Amino acid sequence: MKNEYLLGLDVGTQSAKIVVFNTDGDIVCEGKQALRKMTIPAPSLAEHPDDDLWDATQLAFKRAMERFNELGLDAGQIKAMGICIIRCCRVLMRKNGELAHPVINWMDKRLNYPYEHLPEYGKVDYVTTTSGYITHRLTGESKDTCANYIGWWPMDNDRWDWSDDPQLWKNCNLERSQVFDVVKPGEILGHLRDDIAERFGLPIGLPVVATAHDKAVEALGAGSLEPGVALISLGTYIGAMVHGKENAKNTEHYWPFQASLPDSYLYECMGVRRGMWTVSWFRDQFGAAALAEAEDKGVCIEELLSREAAQVPPGSDGLVTIHDWAAPSEAEFRKGAMIGFDGRHTRGHMFRSLLEGIAYTLKNHMDKMTEEQGQPLTKLVISGGGANSDVFMQIFADVFGIPSTRNKMNGSVAIGCAINAGMAVGCFDSAQQAIERLVKSGDVYQPNLEAHKFYSRLNERVYSQVSRHLDPMLEELSPLVD
Structure with a gap:
């Protein structure tokens, strides 16, 4: 029987990483690209330069799949991809999917306050998260995980959906038309665009699966x-x-x-x-x-x-x-x-x-x-x-x-991505089964x-x-x- 594979995309503050697992939890290969140094336009401001998150993601894909092909493995057996992108950032987008402004990092003091449109932003059609942005780049869908909205967002954490309280939307200075639709962790956000799949040798229509914010995904993967x-x-x-x-x-x-x-x-x-x-x-x-x-x-x-x-x-x-x-x-x-x-x-x-x-x-x-x-x-x-x-x-x-x-694998985010992805496409019967297969215990230090x-x-x-x-x-x- 042929092996099946799952991808985990982990984009953090310092790097973008793709890890390929088999469904027994073994790491098959990976690709990594460091992010560029943060731009500090003024004290207490922090931005990712140009389109750095997407650029680094593409290079990580390229390196991972080059190694995958060198191993002579069948890309058709890659079943799904889970994605987890750095939390607590703010992304300003145009309708064509391009950035209206460099991604505002979580260390920026603007994230302590509701969204405020500034003249230097120009035309902004969507205000979203980094996971929403990368999802759109990968799939063309205007969707995001509901579990990556921390801070000034009108999210209902009881219903796991956008709030129906008009005052909360007003407090956040946002309207429903400015944000993406949301799905729960473990649900399919969309499918990989044909041009992206062909560029990196991935299956056409590969399911792209929602996770949560990075610390939650790391906790699952640990x-x-x-x-x-x-x-x-x-x-x-x-x-x-x-x-x-x-x-x-x-x-x-x-x-x-x-x-x-x-x-x-x-x-x-x-x-x-x-x-x-x-x-x-x-x-x-x-x-x-x-x-x-x-x-x-x-x-x-x-x-x-x-x-x-x-x-x-x-x-x-x-x-x-x-x-x-x-x-x-x-x-x-x-x-x-x-x-x-x-x-x-x-x-x-x-x-x-x-x-x-x-x-x-x-x-x-x-x-x-x-x-x-x-x-x-x-x-x-x-x-x-x-x-x-x-x-x-x-x-x-x-x-x-x-x-x-x-x-044994200290970077737990990619494992959490693979767990969510595998559950979405039926590779695992339960979260417990997925954890037992993918999470490998290591050293214990006694006090x-x-x-x-x-x-x-x-x-x-x-x-x-x-x-x-x-x-x-x-x-x-x-x-x-x-």
Whole structure:
């Protein structure tokens, strides 16, 4: 019997990636293209240059299918494609499908407010998401997943459809004619355009299947569905989330979003803005001196820094990092900080302190979420490239005091796409069967109880108290320098 294949398209903040799976969950091949550096037209604005998301997507397709053909595989056995494109962005389109303005990224302060038409946008016929835009490029359909509308959108999260409340549309400064039709995760958005299929050697009419927003798809692809199991997604924005059964109302410490399985919800607390970006920033700004040493030892610079961080004791000998390189919207005056320097500290201390600061921040946010829900955590699943670091995985286990695990494939979004795609075309009988086939468990890191006790004291007495002492000074600093 011939094998069958599923495609997952994952376009994030930094890259576009196509992964081809067989229906047993094995990775057949993949193609990847880095996105270009973000355009910053003014402070607190961020745009993807030109048509970068679509350009990178096409190159990722090209590379994946070239490899697929090199393996001598039958493209006719590709059954469906699930797509997941970066969330919380705003796309302004013309009727012909072209961009009216570069895609506005989630880090742009304009996303904190309803859509407002500006003269430089010119003619705008549709206001949509990145998933709506890429769906239109792939299929020609004006459709989108209902589960990628977070922020200023008139979406009814109980009905999983556009709201019928006129006031909500007015609040969002939108009309029904300006937005696409929506479908639920796991439903078919449309079929691949003939010219796209022919260009990349894909089946004519290949079903293109809806997923959800990227963190929800990642949670599905990580297999983190059981009560007490949380996903920590290590990306440019680091998210922390658990699954739920209902659209919880009036929550204080978390938000309920539509999940990547219909009629399920994802509960997400505050995360870390520019989380792994900060780690990359440190590598790029302060790693030059380590680069030659890394090359001599035959390792990448991230591995060298991780090895040095592993030699540093928990707590980084008193060096504390506050991760506000991108301030939260409710306190835009905040800035990142490292405090506690003395003569013991090396770049290994600084690198470990960055990692510990991420873990502390997530622990404090997640504690509030789980206390409000009445459901303590029993296990962490860590996803994303940062999960490759043994020292980072152990820090999570020690700070939280529970096991931290990583799957064999750390990039869970593509797996979530394949799960939704396979369910849409009958490759799997249920979500549970799909998860059992596609999600491959990996390493487990058990907490060191002494390290956990020390981290808990340091967090309670120092880390969780820092912002209330720094905030008055940063409020004075911000208007002077911003």
